[in-house]
Each structure stands twice: as C-alpha cells, then as structure tokens.
Amino acid sequence: QNLMKKKSFKLIMIFGIIKKITILLLILFFTSCNEKINDPVKIIPISTEYGEFNVWTKKIGNNPTKKVLLLHGGPGANHQYFKSFESFFPNEDIEFYYYDQLGSTLSDNPQIEDLWTIEHYVEEVEQVRKALGLTKDNFILLGHSWGGILGLEYALKYQNNLKSLIVSNMVPSVPDYNDYANNVLAPQLDPEILKEIRSYEAVKDYTNETYLGLIHEHYYPKHVMRIPANEWPKDVSNAFAEINFPIYLKMQGPSEFGIVGDASLKNWDVTERLNEIKVPFLSIGATYDTMDPVQMEWMASQVQDGTYLNCPNGSHMAMWDDQQNYFEGLIDFINQL
Template sequence: MAGQSKIIRLANGYHVWTRKAGEGPIKVLLLHGGPGLTHEYLENFQDFLVPEGIEIYFYEQLGSYFSDQPNDPDLWTIERFCNEVEEVRVGLGLDDFYLYGHSWGGMLAIEYALKYGESLKGLIISSTTASMKLWDKHLLELRDSLPSEVIERMEVLEQLGKTMTEEYHELSWNFFGRKYICRLESMPEAVMRSEARINEQIIEILLGTATFEVNGRLKDWDRWDVLQDIYIPSLVITGRFDNMRAAEIEEMARLLPISRSAICENGSHLTMWDEPESYFQHIITFLKDVESGSFELR
C-alpha cells in the first residue's frame, strides 16, 4: 500500500511502525484493536477517507507484528500503551489532531483523551466499552442466546481444555462470529492477515484466557465515572449487531459532554467492513462538521 512509513523510537528503546496516507488539513491517528492485532484490518480507511482530503496515520502498537515484539509481560498495561500513543503523537509531529480507536483501541483512546486531551481536536470511539465488567456481562448474554446444543458442546470442550481446537473455533465462529464479529459471507483478506499475526501474549495478559469472560489485567477497567471529563468533540459509533452493546454506545455519547452517537443498523464489530458506506459517512461528516465549526449534538 502506498504511503510514507516512519519508525518511532520509544523512550524504553523499542520501536513502533507508522505509515502516513493522504495529505490534508484533517489529520487522524488510528488505534487498532486486539489488543495485539495489527493495523491491517483498518486498511480500508485509506479507501474512504483519503479521497476526502483526510490525512490518516496507521500505527502498529508495540508488540504487534510490524513493530518490535519484546517478550516482556510487564509492558502490557493500558497505562503504558496510553503513554506510548503520546510518544507516537510527538514523533509524528501531530497537534490539534483527531484520534480514532476501535475496540481495544477505543478504550485506549478514552485513556488518552483523559490524560492528553489538550492535543486533541476530536475523538472517534468505535465498537468499544467504558466498562469491562459490563462488556463481560453482555458477552455472556450473547453466548446464552446461542442454540442450547451449541452452548452445551462448547462447555464440554471448555471443560476439556479444548478451546483451541478446530471444532471449538467453528462453533464459536459459525454461531457467534458470523453474527456479531463480521456479517459478510467471507472474512476480508486484510482482517484475516491481522488475525493471523495477533500477539497471543498481549491478548492473554490483558483480556485473559477465557473466550466469553475477561479475566486478565483489564477485568476491572471502568471509566464511566470520568467520561464527563472529556471536553472534546466526540463521535461514538458501532453496529447494531456488534458484540459491544449498542445501548452502551448511546449512553457513552450521552455522558460525553460534546458528542453524538451513530448506530449502523446492519453492522457488527467490524462495521467498517460489513456496512462501510454508512460507517465512513458518519466519520467523514463528523470530521467535517468539527472542522467547519458546525458540529452539533445528534
């Protein structure tokens, strides 16, 4: 893919990869999810935003495939990742910019806005949560809505420690993933590349080892009580069929002082792929409304 790559050296001596695409006064830094995925599943942002004169920055978080991958569990905390985003901002020379975060990246974007919000012109939070315990509860509700025979078989495999088997993966994907993760007939190639390169150490330390339960370091993460402190124009967006509850997204937008929410009615967790026209139009409209000074709550 065309663009200008830049390696940024962090204060801890490790290096992270970034790539600029497009040219324009509106600058957006993208935070991928996972944690431990790659920027690759966000590649279609270039197709939709760059033609609108929007300058975007792909960024591979430390530990992910295109950046250094140290074997040091102490590095995998949301606080350190938040400070890393600030180092990347400084390294790229960004100021008065927009920060986009998807899923885990959305949680990271919330942390960044709370600590370094003075550098932000706007915030886009996509398919995320403000409370891991609430998300945990929702995941279990979604799991309990699966056919009883599927639940029973998955529980047997879990008890046997066979969650990494092909059978468990197929059950999880066919009955859960196809509805809540990506609703396309086949997974986009960019998404498959990103998933194939996930850093398992990071996701296991931060989220844990269970499929439908958060039991890692992030299990007690909660920012509901401080969302009102983010005085930055914000867009909170998701798909109606996301595995993150749409009602929670709308409540987040209500608590953020200067914000609007957008629900893509046919989208899932990867709404940028299964309902891209609606998804990106919401983002483009938000960016241009803020730039023109005509941003209004919706």
Template sequence: MWREIAPDDRVEIEVDGFRVVAYSFGRGDETVFCLNGGPGLACDYLREAHSCLVDHGYRVVAFDQLGTGASDRPTDPALWTIGRYVEETETVRRVMGLGAVHLLGHSWGGWLAIDYALTHPQNIRTLILEDTVADMPHLALELERLRSALGSETVAMMQKHEAQGTTDHPEYMAAITLLNYRHVCRLPEWPAPVRRSLSDWNMGPYTTMQGPNEFLYTGNLKDWNRIPDLPKIDVPVLITVGEHDELTPACAMRMKGALRNAEIHVLRNASHMPFYENPADYYPALTGFLARHRIN
C-alpha cells in the same frame, strides 16, 4: 469507500528502547490518528479502512502497536498494560509532529483512545469511538446475552471448557467461530486486510489484557470502567456501532449517556466492522462528523 493505498511515509519510532512502526497517508493540515483493535493485531485492517480519508483532505496516521505487525515483539507480559500503550500513543503523536488530532479508536483501540483522551486532553480535537465500550463489567453481561442465543446446551458446554481451561477444544472453538460470524464480521468472505491482521495475531498481549477469545474477558482489563470519568471529556465525540456488534449498542448508549457532547450512529446490517460490512452508511457518518468539526 475503503481501498488499499500505499503509505506516503513509513516511520520507525523508538519507544522505551523498542521499535514501533507508523504509517502516514496524505498531507492534510488535520490528522485522523487511528488506534486499531486487538490487543495484539497489526493495524492493517483499520489502516486500510481509513486511509481513504485522504480523499477528503485529511492526513491519516496508523501504527503497529508494540508487539504487533512490523513493530518489535518483546515477550515480557509486564509491557501489556493500557497505561504503557497510552504513553506509546503519545510518543508516536509527538515524534511525528501531528499536533492536535482527530483520535479514532476501534474496539480495544477505543479503550486506549478513552484513556488517552483522559490523560492528554490537550492533544485531541475530536474523539471517534468505533465499536467499543467504556465499561467492561457491563460488556461481560452483554456478551453473556449474546452467547445465550446459542442455546442452553451450547452455553453449558462453553462454560465447562472455560472452567477446565480447555478453550482450545474443537467444540468450544466451533461455538466461538459461530459467534464471530454473527458479531465480529458478518460478511461470508472477510476482507483481505482483516485476514492479514488476524493471521498475524500476537496472542501474548491479547491473552494478558483481554482473554482467550472475543467472548471471554479474563485479562488485566476485565474490570476496566471509565464511565465515571467520561464527563471529563469535553471535545465532540462520535460513537459508531453495528446493530449486531459484539460490543453492543447498549454499551454504546452507556458511553453516550456519560459523555457531554456525543452523537451515536447504529449501523444496520453490520457487526464489529461496519466500515467493511456497511460502507455506504459508515463513511457518510464519519466524514460528516469530521466535516462539522473541521478547523480549516
């Protein structure tokens, strides 16, 4: 189960002239390399949920992606591309001497993990795709379905504000808050690591790459689709998804159908953060998968 653990090492890495900060836990021979969601979030929420894998003999590494957390925060929007983040991820892996890793990506980190796996396949042992998708146009349809549950009047109000560019209006934000509590984290009190990451959100990368909120994709990833490329991934893949996830079970099944060697776990009573919402089911699914594909 998750708990907050102080990292054994905090490493500053130069990436294209900028400083990126990474955190390492444990001394295991095999590494779980975590790519957190966002874009624009510090890694706290994912790091604290997975550092406990040291109890199973793994080394766990996470890092604050450029623009987030303790890493440098440049303001050039040209930096906010998935391709640049793929190479940043490779730089962190190489500088830290991680070798071939169990690559774990959550949400946006899953998109990054997919592109990384397609670009640097020799560097991963397994791929763990958590609460993520591989087809943005399909996700857009699923998000419309989730929004429709708010009722036609509310959806019309949201569409009006989106057309007007007033997505910061209180009535629009109220609808987003409701959707967040239904499909992002269903706990009445969100865990401290989640609150820390959210309170330090850099909206520059987020709006450039994704959009103004979790339910409207207008950024440079809105047409991203790797379903045709997924058959190229030949390592074992674990897909986890909450039954109420904003990145829905239908999106997860679309990935599984395209992958050559994947298993999927739909986690009950959970949305976008099953490691906090339903740890009793989440951790056995994860540790069981890792154990089955352990080399040592």
C-alpha cells in the same frame, strides 16, 4: 607539441567525466534525501523503562487540519484491517496514519509482559503523537475495540493534545461488555452449541482448540463480522492470523466472546469518568456488535460534547460489513470539526 595537446585533451575528457559523475551523484543524493523526507513510513523510537523499541507508522494523504491516528484492536492485532479506510478517507482529503502498537506485526516485539498494560500504551501513543507532530489543532484519535479503550484512557490523561476522540465499537465498561455477551448474545446461539461452549468455560479450558473453533464458527459470523469466515477480506483475515496471541491472551483473553479468565482488562471501567472528556467525541456502534449498542449510544451522552453513530447493518467490524453507514457518518463528523 602534439603530445602536449593529446595530454590536455585527455585531461579535459577526464575532468568532463568526473564532472558528470559528480553531478549524477549529487542528483542521486538529493533524490534519496527527498524520498526519505516524503517516505510515508516512519519508524518511531519508543522509550520505556526496559529500553528503547521501535514502532511502525505510515501516513496516507496530507491535510494540515485533519490528521487521524488509527488505534487497532486486539490487543496485539495490527493496522491491516483498517485498509478499508483507503477507499474513503483520501477522497475526502482526510490525512490518516496506520500504526502497529508495540508487539504488533511491523513493530518491535520485546516480549516483556510488564509492557502489556494500559499505562504503557497510553505513554506510547503520546510518544507517537509527538513524533508525528500532531497537535490539538489537527490530532483526531480513532480507536477501535481495544483501541477504543486505549483512546479513552489517552483522552483522560492527555485530552489537551486532542482535537477530537472517536471510539469505534467499544463500551466504557468491560464488566458490562461481559454481561451483554453472556446474558444477551450467548442465549441467541444454538442451545447445544452454547452448552458445549459452557462446558469448556466451566473448567476454564479457554484455549482449547475445539472451544475456540465453536466460537469462531458460530459467534464470529454473527457479531464480529457478518460475512462467512471463509469470505472475510484478506486484510481482516491477515490481522486476525497475525495477532500477537500472548498479548491478546494476557489482556483480552482467548477470544471476542467476552473477556474471561485472568485477562488484565476484565475489570476495566471508566463509566464514572466519561464526563471529564471535553473534546468533540464520536461513539460508533452497530446493531449486531459484540458490544451493546445501547450502551455505546449512552456513552456519547455522558461526555461533554458527544455524538452517536449507529450502523444498523453492522457488527464489531462495521467498517467492513456496514461501510456505507460507517464511513458516511464518520466522515461527516470529521468534516464538521
């Protein structure tokens, strides 16, 4: 009888332990599921004619009517230089998404040149939009530099999916951009420096380290970001250091000193199609930009519902070197949508 009692007690103990373990496992399971549901990082599969590849996105904030997808520049840079947005958007209850385009740092890099086209990236953005559940009632697309080209091209094909388009620090014509770089900004450089730069360009030696060094030292601190290069914020330096140079070289060329050589974007121009854009539109320019601020203002007058924001103290990275004007104007525009 005592033996039976001992066995019964052991069984009760075992069942008790099993019950506790089961409860613990269930808690861990549902906690894990909840974390996955709330995980701000979302890896999105992108279908292409060369197979399926993954791109990285990350959500910051939560707002059902204000969702901003950020398109970084380059091509081939990454989301890191948008980190300045974290100091402003959350305080205004604006939801936004980081997104590394295919070939950029946290996304797949298939190294297929046929995918390095405007057409591919437009379709990629559309697949990202669908995966994130963005609609015409909340989808605000903000493209900076090359991202501005991509934003304009996306709107010209898919604007019915947009609530608004914001083009930051980009003009609607690369030939005009090159004209401004060569005939307005270049003459402002020291004549001897410009002469040396032109000597490399004359023989199309665009990837020469000395050539690139001259541009980085003398042109970038005046027109890309008006801060000495050795004092650039880490997030900006990292974005430039991690750029996918083969993509950048093929589409943009070797630097931000105009689009040169055989870069595929050198003839890009949508000035004649701007009047097709119906959604609320914001063009952001800056006085010291690599782009012509007059043309960026003109662009806002050519769309059907355009607004222009000028950053008087800023350059191409005005979200860093003229933050007060950049974010005050940007947030005001978004809040009025």
